[in-house]
Amino acid sequence: MAPVAIDNQTSTNSTHHAKSTKGESVPAPSAFTLDFSQWIGPSATESSKSTFVHQLREASAGLGFFYLLNTPLDQGNLRKRIFDLNEKFFALPLHVRQRISIVNSPHFRGFSKFGDERTQSMVDHRDQIDYGLEYAQGVQDDSLLQQYPFLHLLGPNQFLPDEVLPGHRELVLRWLDICQNISLSLTEALEAALGAPKGSLVQFLTGQSEDQTSSTAHKYARMKTIRYPRAANIDGVQRLQGSTQGVGAHKDGGWITILATSPHRGLQVQSYNGDWIDVDHHPNAMIVNFGQQIERVSRGAITAAAHRVLSHTEDSEHSANLPSGDRYSVAYFSTPALNVVVKSLPSDSLSPEVLSIWQKAQEERKKAGLDTVVTDIPKGDLWGREDDVFGFQAWKGIVRSHPNVVERYNYTA
Numbered sequence: 001m002a003p004v005a006i007d008n009q010t011s012t013n014s015t016h017h018a019k020s021t022k023g024e025s026v027p028a029p030s031a032f033t034l035d036f037s038q039w040i041g042p043s044a045t046e047s048s049k050s051t052f053v054h055q056l057r058e059a060s061a062g063l064g065f066f067y068l069l070n071t072p073l074d075q076g077n078l079r080k081r082i083f084d085l086n087e088k089f090f091a092l093p094l095h096v097r098q099r100i101s102i103v104n105s106p107h108f109r110g111f112s113k114f115g116d117e118r119t120q121s122m123v124d125h126r127d128q129i130d131y132g133l134e135y136a137q138g139v140q141d142d143s144l145l146q147q148y149p150f151l152h153l154l155g156p157n158q159f160l161p162d163e164v165l166p167g168h169r170e171l172v173l174r175w176l177d178i179c180q181n182i183s184l185s186l187t188e189a190l191e192a193a194l195g196a197p198k199g200s201l202v203q204f205l206t207g208q209s210e211d212q213t214s215s216t217a218h219k220y221a222r223m224k225t226i227r228y229p230r231a232a233n234i235d236g237v238q239r240l241q242g243s244t245q246g247v248g249a250h251k252d253g254g255w256i257t258i259l260a261t262s263p264h265r266g267l268q269v270q271s272y273n274g275d276w277i278d279v280d281h282h283p284n285a286m287i288v289n290f291g292q293q294i295e296r297v298s299r300g301a302i303t304a305a306a307h308r309v310l311s312h313t314e315d316s317e318h319s320a321n322l323p324s325g326d327r328y329s330v331a332y333f334s335t336p337a338l339n340v341v342v343k344s345l346p347s348d349s350l351s352p353e354v355l356s357i358w359q360k361a362q363e364e365r366k367k368a369g370l371d372t373v374v375t376d377i378p379k380g381d382l383w384g385r386e387d388d389v390f391g392f393q394a395w396k397g398i399v400r401s402h403p404n405v406v407e408r409y410n411y412t413a
């Protein structure tokens, strides 16, 4: 097959208000289920690995969301323990939760009260603890921080002591560590799926590629333990009348997201035709989606999923026949190292298999009367200039989500 240049312009063009010109409803591609043990571990064989890579390729060009079975996160009782921890934390009185308030942390890590976070300038109806890859201490060099404000993101997490929340530090750091490994391993599989040279994507995560801030690789990742409460008033804050925004429509700013949810409905992904599709809870699979940096690196061959979470009150129709109580989730976001320039792969280096899947998707869109993908997210929302290190994008994303931290430390946005 003649190679076709996959171009960022056409593959991920934002057509905010585009509609199917035929006005008919277009069937949406469904989410895929992949088995991680086919890719890595004692039962993986050459043939199972190639099946995995094939499925990953298909999943990457579809909704950009897939289920991943048999990860180490679903072994033993780890998932149950972290969800128990999450529920216990949010059951604590506000003044105890605020002992690890995000505004205590110059590194944007800690508890955000209900109503303190924004997406697309609108308030999110959730509360959460933000974490990042653990660094014993923050960067101390003031002139470096001035030049590269995103280095403020590196530093220690905040945890409640074991007497108050048993296992908090241990469990979260373990979850983070396992997710790091899964994300690296999936990145190796993505290299195979795209036909990219070995190590060409992994280098972005390890920080071993181009380096403009220092000779140190500033590896990075974020994680959140989240609650979407149902009550009308949470910690003295009233829900916005009529708003169902748990977290508003967005594409994750980083690389790969690994998500576990409680059985409650709420997560939705936007199909190429603009429809919002439920991504249901899976009791023994992680939900994986891609972030904007992979979309950029792959020139749009891999879709960064546009998604959102609806947050419903007790009496809404969405709550019917669903488990009562609040929705919880644990989200891990791998990102490129802060010091790397995330360069796109040369378009002629993408494998014919990827190009043909991409072309098929294009043809389907055309048949549906759509020239481009319909999305609520502006194109290249968190893409940087080709020569900027990723840290600047990470900084842009975080400062707009947490204006209270920006104000407390006099950061410039």
Ligand SMILES: O=C(O)CCC(=O)C(=O)O
Binding pocket: 224, 226, 247, 252, 259, 261, 267, 307, 308, 309, 328, 329, 330, 331
């Ligand atoms: O809570 C969820 O299910 C998803 C959260 C999410 O998309 C995010 O925090 O970026």
Ligand SMILES: [Fe+2]
Binding pocket: 250, 251, 252, 257, 307
């Ligand atoms: Fe997200």
